[in-house]
Amino acid sequence: MTTRRPDDRQLDGGRLLPLVEDFYTIQGEGYHAGKPAYFIRLGGCEAGCPWCDAKYTWNPALFPPAAIGAVVERAAASGTEAVVVTGGEPLLYPLEPLTAALRARGLRVFLETSGAHPFSGTFDWVCLSPKRQHPPLDEAYGRADELKAIVAGERDFEWAEDNAARVGAACRLYLQPEWSVAERIMPELVAYVKAHPQWNVSIQTHKYMNIP
Numbered sequence: 001m002t003t004r005r006p007d008d009r010q011l012d013g014g015r016l017l018p019l020v021e022d023f024y025t026i027q028g029e030g031y032h033a034g035k036p037a038y039f040i041r042l043g044g045c046e047a048g049c050p051w052c053d054a055k056y057t058w059n060p061a062l063f064p065p066a067a068i069g070a071v072v073e074r075a076a077a078s079g080t081e082a083v084v085v086t087g088g089e090p091l092l093y094p095l096e097p098l099t100a101a102l103r104a105r106g107l108r109v110f111l112e113t114s115g116a117h118p119f120s121g122t123f124d125w126v127c128l129s130p131k132r133q134h135p136p137l138d139e140a141y142g143r144a145d146e147l148k149a150i151v152a153g154e155r156d157f158e159w160a161e162d163n164a165a166r167v168g169a170a171c172r173l174y175l176q177p178e179w180s181v182a183e184r185i186m187p188e189l190v191a192y193v194k195a196h197p198q199w200n201v202s203i204q205t206h207k208y209m210n211i212p
């Protein structure tokens with residue numbers, strides 16, 4: 001898949017970004033599940049995961065670059081302590097101006113990424129969710145605080161282990177069932193985690209809560 005993402009000139013070095021949406025909600029997945037967080041979702045992704053629940057973000061041309069000041073203000077005014085920068089794939093873009101502005105407002109800044117593009121920005125927490133068809137760059141593994149591997153079928157356990165072998169010793173490990181097959185795959189996933197207790201189960205709890 002190709003996307004026509006905006007070039008550096010159009011992004012003014014990251015002071016403008018293709019914002020899809022932003023909202024204050026409860027983090028549903030992974031290490032921070034259950035905690036409130038302000039989400040900033042950027043448009044554009046080249047991974048093409050067939051089960052992606054954010055396909056509406058894939059084409060960045062639908063989201064003309066917008067100045068980051070307004071979304072930083074909304075996040076700061078929301079009452080949140082933490083902001084999740086997600087997508088799409090946020091690392092398609094230079095993120096230092098956004099993360100610096102959020103941190104200057106006293107907010108903790110988390111990243112959700114496939115790790116397939118060079119890092120930019122300063123983060124308090126990095127969730128690496130590797131995608132087989134567009135794998136992480138080497139540099140992503142050393143930056144991951146949390147590895148979240150999506151399990152849609154049996155061979156995804158092997159993919160998860162391949163990635164777990166590359167992250168740091170302190171990185172938390174999560175296996176998350178792909179939502180559309182979660183019911184079917186859950187018994188196998190539970191058995192796997194019981195047999196390999198370095199892993200944790202991550203559930204998309206926001207879908208049960210009917211929140212974004």
Ligand code: SF4
Pocket residue numbers: 045046047048049051052053054055087088089114131
């Ligand atoms: S990497 Fe994430 S946003 Fe991109 S296609 Fe896959 S699930 Fe969707």
